[in-house]
Amino acid sequence: MDVDLDALASNYRLLARLAAPSRCGATVKADAYGLGLEPVVRCLWATGCRSFFVANVEEALQLRRVLAQAQVFVFNGVRGEEAPALVGHALVPVLNSVEQVEAWRRQASIPGRDAPLPCALHLDTGMNRLGLGAEDLDRLLARSDWREGLDLQLLMTHLATAHRHDDHFTRRQLALFQHMRRALPTLNTSIGNSAGTLLGAATRGHLVRPGLALYGINPFREAPAHPALREVVRVYGRIVQHRVVGLQGSVGYGADYSAAPGTRLATVGVGYADGYRRVLGNSAEAAVGGVRVPVVGRVSMDLLTLDVSRVPAQTLARANDTVTLMGGEVPVETLASQASTIPYELLTGLGPRLPRRYLAGEGRKAPWDPAGG
Numbered sequence: 357m358d359v360d361l362d363a364l365a366s367n368y369r370l371l372a373r374l375a376a377p378s379r380c381g382a383t384v385k386a387d388a389y390g391l392g393l394e395p396v397v398r399c400l401w402a403t404g405c406r407s408f409f410v411a412n413v414e415e416a417l418q419l420r421r422v423l424a425q426a427q428v429f430v431f432n433g434v435r436g437e438e439a440p441a442l443v444g445h446a447l448v449p450v451l452n453s454v455e456q457v458e459a460w461r462r463q464a465s466i467p468g469r470d471a472p473l474p475c476a477l478h479l480d481t482g483m484n485r486l487g488l489g490a491e492d493l494d495r496l497l498a499r500s501d502w503r504e505g506l507d508l509q510l511l512m513t514h515l516a517t518a519h520r521h522d523d524h525f526t527r528r529q530l531a532l533f534q535h536m537r538r539a540l541p542t543l544n545t546s547i548g549n550s551a552g553t554l555l556g557a558a559t560r561g562h563l564v565r566p567g568l569a570l571y572g573i574n575p576f577r578e579a580p581a582h583p584a585l586r587e588v589v590r591v592y593g594r595i596v597q598h599r600v601v602g603l604q605g606s607v608g609y610g611a612d613y614s615a616a617p618g619t620r621l622a623t624v625g626v627g628y629a630d631g632y633r634r635v636l637g638n639s640a641e642a643a644v645g646g647v648r649v650p651v652v653g654r655v656s657m658d659l660l661t662l663d664v665s666r667v668p669a670q671t672l673a674r675a676n677d678t679v680t681l682m683g684g685e686v687p688v689e690t691l692a693s694q695a696s697t698i699p700y701e702l703l704t705g706l707g708p709r710l711p712r713r714y715l716a717g718e719g720r721k722a723p724w725d726p727a728g729g
């Protein structure tokens with residue numbers, strides 16, 4: 357699997373430019389959506405990103421080991437036993453409930469603390485997942501000392517339907533957010549994920565936190581993203597064996613695909629253990645030397661089979677036995693919908709057995725260059 361760090365940097369610059377005057381952070385939870393946390397955050401930092409969002413403390417500590425100076429927000433907030441690690445590594449929990457605010461305040465009140473503890477406050481406006489609802493917020497604000505010891509850096513909310521583009525639910529969430537934040541009018545805000553960042557100023561806030569679009573994927577289901585967004589991820593497979601079908605033409609487990617005699621098959625060394633979803637058997641396509649070919653038969657743990665009959669023999673040889681399984685002629689968005697899922701799940705499901713190669717600068721090279729000889 358290739359991760360194009362030049363494209364990642366370019367996407368960050370694009371989103372930062374579109375978001376301005378809002379600042380642009382980056383969501384890098386789940387190992388930077390399966391791409392590999394360390395190379396991704398090093399690249400983003402070098403491109404000017406200073407604020408990062410992860411899901412939990414473990415991810416935050418991993419990030420902190422790579423970037424000592426970054427501002428690191430932790431979406432899941434703080435549980436009691438995690439507080440010392442958060443404080444010790446200058447991590448910023450996103451406080452999601454009155455209880456989390458209290459836990460963080462208890463940390464702040466420990467004798468010897470010389471500065472207020474940084475945090476963000478998450479207001480729930482329609483996800484019902486994390487964050488304080490309107491009643492929770494009232495309960496919190498009713499205590500005059502609720503902010504004591506806290507350095508409240510950000511007021512956050514998360515949109516449930518921004519990927520649908522123009523959407524009444526989004527407008528309702530924004531209105532509720534504006535209403536709730538009246539009590540805290542001077543705080544900076546963070547609203548936009550990838551879709552929110554691309555949608556416009558109303559769905560951004562002071563700091564946006566895109567993930568998916570950074571990794572080159574269109575967050576919208578039914579609209580184009582931005583023409584300048586570049587592809588970052590390509591998943592390749594190696595052909596382990598070529599074969600020509602004889603009289604017995606069934607392919608794979610279940611023997612439920614039958615190929616005509618003379619069909620040329622390529623067996624590729626990637627399977628569902630690598631995150632190539634089993635449901636894509638008999639339905640998806642791959643690309644060999646720029647030619648799209650069907651996946652035939654069931655996907656097994658370590659292997660899948662392509663019908664490469666329509667690929668000219670010399671192209672097959674030139675492709676150096678490498679096939680494209682995701683990216684390029686096989687958009688991740690298309691694969692995801694064929695697998696009845698979303699690109700997020702495909703990316704984060706890519707297994708550790710797939711070698712990650714990071715392309716950047718001068719030495720960049722794809723395993724097979726369609727334009728080359």
Ligand SMILES: *Cc1c(COP(=O)(O)O)cnc(C)c1O
Binds near residue numbers: 514568575
């Ligand atoms: C994952 C996540 C994001 C990033 O979303 P994308 O759609 O990948 O841009 C932003 N905010 C929160 C709270 C998230 O959980």
